[in-house]
Amino acid sequence: xxxxxxxNGFTLDNSGKRVVVDPVTRIEGHMxxxxxxxxxxxxxxxxxxxTMWRGLEVILKGRDPRDAWAFTQRICGVCTGTHALTSVRAxxxxxxxxxPENANIIxxxxxxxxxxxxxxxxxxxxxxxxxxxxxxxxxxxxxxxSELQKKVSxxxxxSSPGYFRDVQNRLKxxxxxxxxxxxxxGYWSNPAYLLPPEANLMAVTHYLEALDFQTxxxxxxxxxxxxxxxxxxLVGGVPSVINIEGPGASTSINMERLNMVRSxxxxxxxxxxxxxxxxxxxxxxxxxxWLYGGGLSSKNVLSYGDIPDRxxxxxxxxxxxxxxxxxxxxxxxxxPVDLRDPNEIQEFVPHSWYAYADEKKGLHPWDGVTExxxxxxxxxxxxxxxxxxxxxxxxxxxxxxxxWKGHAMEVGPLARYxxxxxxxxxxxxxxxxxxxxxxxxxVSALFSTLGRTAARGLxxxxxxxKMSYFLDKLIANVKAGDTATANTASWDPxxxxxxxxxxxxxxxxxxxxxxxxxxxNGKIENYQCVVPTTxxxxxxxxxxxxxxxxxxxxxxxxxxxxxxxEILRTLHSFDPCLACSTHVMSEDGRExxxxxxx
Amino acid sequence: xxxxxxxxVLGIGNLLWADEGFGVRxxxxxxxxxxxxxxxxxxxxxxxxxxxxxxxxxxxxxVVFDAVDYGLPPATLKLAENEDVPQFLGAKKMSLHQTGFxxxxxxxxxxGKLPEHLFLIGVQPVELEDYGGSLRDEVKAQIPAAIDxxxxxxxxxxxDAQRRETxxxxxxxxxxxxxxxxxxxxxxPDEEDACRVGDDRVLAMAATRVAAERxxxx
Numbered sequence: 001x002x003x004x005x006x007x008n009g010f011t012l013d014n015s016g017k018r019v020v021v022d023p024v025t026r027i028e029g030h031m032x033x034x035x036x037x038x039x040x041x042x043x044x045x046x047x048x049x050x051t052m053w054r055g056l057e058v059i060l061k062g063r064d065p066r067d068a069w070a071f072t073q074r075i076c077g078v079c080t081g082t083h084a085l086t087s088v089r090a091x092x093x094x095x096x097x098x099x100p101e102n103a104n105i106i107x108x109x110x111x112x113x114x115x116x117x118x119x120x121x122x123x124x125x126x127x128x129x130x131x132x133x134x135x136x137x138x139x140x141x142x143x144x145x146s147e148l149q150k151k152v153s154x155x156x157x158x159s160s161p162g163y164f165r166d167v168q169n170r171l172k173x174x175x176x177x178x179x180x181x182x183x184x185x186g187y188w189s190n191p192a193y194l195l196p197p198e199a200n201l202m203a204v205t206h207y208l209e210a211l212d213f214q215t216x217x218x219x220x221x222x223x224x225x226x227x228x229x230x231x232x233x234l235v236g237g238v239p240s241v242i243n244i245e246g247p248g249a250s251t252s253i254n255m256e257r258l259n260m261v262r263s264x265x266x267x268x269x270x271x272x273x274x275x276x277x278x279x280x281x282x283x284x285x286x287x288x289x290w291l292y293g294g295g296l297s298s299k300n301v302l303s304y305g306d307i308p309d310r311x312x313x314x315x316x317x318x319x320x321x322x323x324x325x326x327x328x329x330x331x332x333x334x335x336p337v338d339l340r341d342p343n344e345i346q347e348f349v350p351h352s353w354y355a356y357a358d359e360k361k362g363l364h365p366w367d368g369v370t371e372x373x374x375x376x377x378x379x380x381x382x383x384x385x386x387x388x389x390x391x392x393x394x395x396x397x398x399x400x401x402x403x404w405k406g407h408a409m410e411v412g413p414l415a416r417y418x419x420x421x422x423x424x425x426x427x428x429x430x431x432x433x434x435x436x437x438x439x440x441x442x443v444s445a446l447f448s449t450l451g452r453t454a455a456r457g458l459x460x461x462x463x464x465x466k467m468s469y470f471l472d473k474l475i476a477n478v479k480a481g482d483t484a485t486a487n488t489a490s491w492d493p494x495x496x497x498x499x500x501x502x503x504x505x506x507x508x509x510x511x512x513x514x515x516x517x518x519x520x521n522g523k524i525e526n527y528q529c530v531v532p533t534t535x536x537x538x539x540x541x542x543x544x545x546x547x548x549x550x551x552x553x554x555x556x557x558x559x560x561x562x563x564x565x566e567i568l569r570t571l572h573s574f575d576p577c578l579a580c581s582t583h584v585m586s587e588d589g590r591e592x593x594x595x596x597x598x
Numbered sequence: 599x600x601x602x603x604x605x606x607v608l609g610i611g612n613l614l615w616a617d618e619g620f621g622v623r624x625x626x627x628x629x630x631x632x633x634x635x636x637x638x639x640x641x642x643x644x645x646x647x648x649x650x651x652x653x654x655x656x657x658x659x660x661v662v663f664d665a666v667d668y669g670l671p672p673a674t675l676k677l678a679e680n681e682d683v684p685q686f687l688g689a690k691k692m693s694l695h696q697t698g699f700x701x702x703x704x705x706x707x708x709x710g711k712l713p714e715h716l717f718l719i720g721v722q723p724v725e726l727e728d729y730g731g732s733l734r735d736e737v738k739a740q741i742p743a744a745i746d747x748x749x750x751x752x753x754x755x756x757x758d759a760q761r762r763e764t765x766x767x768x769x770x771x772x773x774x775x776x777x778x779x780x781x782x783x784x785x786x787p788d789e790e791d792a793c794r795v796g797d798d799r800v801l802a803m804a805a806t807r808v809a810a811e812r813x814x815x816x
Contacts, residue, residue: 062786074645080644211705211709215652219652229646232775
């Protein structure tokens with residue numbers, strides 16, 4: 001290949017020097033990325049490789065479907081609850097189990113808690129260091145930082161010069177001790193960092209505040225899930241018992257506990273609105289000239305939708321997070337999405353390390369096959385165990401290539417916000433309009449790395465507010481005398497039909513998540529997960545369409561090829577999580593992003 | 599030792615990866631066999647990273663059970679204390695959660711809230727490459743010794759555990775009741791139905807090793 005045009009509208013040229021980043025750091029799981037840059041240091045070809053093999057499906061085969069949630073929530077340490085929820089929904093769909101209204105409300109609150117928490121943690125702890133330079137923060141003037149803080153967020157109480165001076169001293173001590181901890185492995189002299197020292201100090205201070213605050217949010221999940229850090233779930237509802245007049249110390253849900261939930265929700269809304277959103281806007285002001293990274297977002301986006309307002313109604317009308325698909329950038333038409341239709345969602349493997357009987361065809365997840373086949377192309381540089389340059393013309397990733405009606409799609413907060421905006425969702429449109437106006441940028445600015453990062457922040461605010469809505473709903477429902485939390489009528493497998501299949505879906509923080517299950521004689525016959533990072537991190541397909549990560553990296557100018565700040569910035573904006581999209585392969589303990597330029 | 603000293607005994611690891619589940623199974627067994635005063639909490643930390651920060655920053659003494667790779671003979675117990683713990687965990691990354699936990703400790707340090715006393719009770723795994731599998735017998739056999747070490751650590755601070763007259767039933771596990779050891783092991787489908795090797799088919803070298811072993815068995 002020298003130059004080729006992909007059917008989905010991108011031009012690839014692999015003639016320039018090759019930059020390899022392996023592993024990509026500050027993500028969950030293992031991922032490798034290779035790009036070619038031209039003489040002007042602009043990325044002209046991008047190759048994303050999931051370096052772990054995914055084996056979840058095969059260990060669920062033959063297990064009790066009522067246990068599947070427990071296995072799926074142990075895959076990794078990030079969206080545990082989302083997998084569990086998706087799993088119980090898939091089993092309920094298969095067995096036609098309706099859940100009580102309270103169960104739906106409590107599940108929504110738990111899912112919204114996870115979204116709020118995950119977005120906040122992602123922004124500060126996994127992504128901020130792509131924009132914020134903690135070493136520069138040491139040079140900041142605490143008085144000027146205090147003024148900046150009061151300007152960008154007048155209601156946040158922690159804003160005195162003394163406060164910032166303390167943080168700066170603490171940071172200094174930390175840096176001088178040589179234990180950089182989370183700040184190690186930075187490219188702190190790279191000119192890609194654009195914030196002045198005061199903005200850096202403010203952001204690093206909030207990094208620490210967010211670390212402290214995030215621990216509170218998850219307590220909501222503990223109250224409803226009964227257990228932390230792995231809450232309990234139940235096919236047919238939720239395992240919590242509601243006894244509103246019950247004593248304070250009991251494990252059931254009583255008024256005292258609901259008041260505690262209320263207080264945490266209010267604190268969360270406050271933190272997001274006084275810290276996260278102002279930080280986002282402050283950072284964006286300095287980077288709004290850096291609008292790389294849009295990739296597929298201006299073309300093809302997909303969302304299954306989530307947060308059903310009414311129990312057991314998973315139609316687009318009931319889902320508060322929007323559902324639909326946009327193709328070829330036509331925002332005037334949002335297509336309906338059907339997860340059961342064998343012709344809509346299909347997974348392809350011509351560039352994935354799996355074997356299908358006929359690799360020209362895609363398979364719907366109900367008929368999905370997960371048969372590993374590790375083969376490398378003829379243009380590989382290196383050996384099987386020490387790959388220097390992957391050959392993307394052949395199989396090159398442990399991630400399959402999912403397609404919606406043949407299209408590569410981006411999923412995640414930006415996809416949801418573009419779809420919500422196209423559908424005229426009132427809250428989403430209001431939020432987006434305000435941000436675009438504040439930053440004085442056009443709608444097209446959304447289709448960027450920064451736009452993806454902004455959509456995540458706005459969704460965090462949306463999710464925190466929605467928790468409040470559902471808590472009100474729960475209290476009203478319980479006060480009206482409804483305390484049911486579970487429907488156990490179909491608990492006994494002897495009541496099940498011999499063969500059934502179902503699908504469960506959620507919007508995980510990082511995008512659309514689906515579990516497809518087939519149950520035969522009370523046991524799992526086939527279980528397939530199509531996870532968000534499978535969509536976004538997808539390799540090429542038969543037609544040569546590239547996936548969202550690869551598309552987003554194209555045409556980005558990098559300051560220094562040997563310091564992949566821009567590559568990490570764009571990849572992190574997707575909040576990749578490869579633990580469930582692939583499985584462990586990386587053989588050693590390299591923690592730094594290792595970069596090779598050749 | 600003052601009455602208000604807070605103690606956390608934490609088991610971490612991934613139950614789905616054979617000996618990687620050691621930490622969780624150890625804390626589960628400790629809770630089954632012993633009762634503790636109110637200031638001692640036992641927790642199944644699973645594969646969680648930052649979610650554990652809340653627990654770690656609100657304790658004075660932290661005891662961690664985990665599977666760690668120190669290049670020792672398989673199933674050997676390895677103990678570490680205080681400043682040796684994070685560096686020890688960093689010896690080699692083997693699993694998804696481990697970097698996570700090291701980072702949690704670094705983060706707790708950054709917040710100035712590291713526990714005063716840190717103990718690690720680790721085991722060198724026999725087998726990790728068995729997705730969906732359980733602890734190997736040799737590793738399982740180390741659980742009582744690991745528990746004795748934990749009790750000895752706590753005894754140094756005057757904390758006494760009471761051995762339960764009757765061990766707690768499996769249904770009252772502090773880990774996952776859908777994945778209690780007997781259910782997890784007994785309901786595992788056989789190899790014909792559910793592939794197990796996972797990584798062995800991935801790493802070319804490992805694949806070669808498996809092929810050689812299979813050859814040897816014939």
